[in-house]
Amino acid sequence: MPIDLPALPYDRTALEPHLSGDAVERHHAGHHRAHVDALNAMIAGTAFAELALEEIVRKAQGAMAEHAAQAWSTGLYWRCLKPAAAGGGGEPEGRLAEALATAFGSVDAFRTQFDEAALRGFGSGWAWLLRRDDGRLAIAVTPHAVTPLTGPDTPLLACCLWEHAYLPDYGENRGKYLEAFWKLVDWEFVASRL
Template identity: 40%
Template sequence: MAYETPQLPYPLDALEPYVSTMTMDCHYNGHHKAYVNNLNKALVDYPELAAKSPEELIRNLSAVPEKIRTAVRNNGGGHVNHSMFWKMMAPRAGGEPSGKLLQTLQSAFGSFGEFQGKFEAAGLGRFGSGWVWLARNPSGALEVTSTPNQDSPLMEGSYPLLGCDVWEHAYYLKYQFRRGDWLKAFWSVVNWPEVERRLDEKGA
């Protein structure tokens, strides 16, 4: 069965004013659907690979034929990253986390504010297109990292807990070249219960 774009968990205008309706429409109905369509095209002659989850594909790219590996990396990564990203945001969300998640962030980074600063710096420091992540690495430690293009921490054996898209298509219609403003606005839509749920998952 062909991969499909997942249903958005909220209306296109639900994240206003931090994420504009037009941005969500272009991002979800344009970019994400294109990744899904291109991934399906890449796998049309490889039913045994198409039977795997997209997460399985990008976790083991060496098992993907070289002929389609770049297409699977880019489009499979785009599908996986965006499917997580929509859930990592929510209307009437944001602020600071609480409970176990807050304690875990404080233990890993010193304070929630220090975590925010490190996350924003990594997002600003990503040259060109990519993502900034809070991830659990293979040793179990939390770290802030950044990946180029549509690469995912899953490709390195880490498990993403929170990710922010810093491709220009994620923010340019509202924030233009001001990526820093987008990263600060992102804190107003972070779905901390989803991040804590991922923290409790075994993951990678």
């Protein structure tokens, strides 16, 4: 069965002014679709065609694994965002807020440490909030298509650090993009993965 490109969970212009409709469209209908299409071409006629996307990410090697990981991670990224008008951004609540404060000192300190890690990350990749298998929360930055899904950690929040995510709106200013990202995070969704 082919892997579907998931529809955006909001209108492509709904993340404005933080992410423009053009940038979202290019990221989703361009980059995200390209990974799904490339993956479908590779799995056609193989045993991988019977697997769910998560299983392909865990079991494939090489370019197939990279396209699968990008397809999966980008799907998570879209779901981690929510239009500001619909409640995106703001502050996490309840158990997630407590867990962030326990792990990082405070929610603000978490955002600061996440930003620092994302800005240190060299080249294309991803920034993550993870739940380690012992339950602790941690920040990780992975290069290129590498995703925590292949290890024991549970990714709770994903931030695409590929230039295509921010170049259209913020040029090479990854910091400005991260400011925009925090104004769109769907904390309820992130908390639902805890």
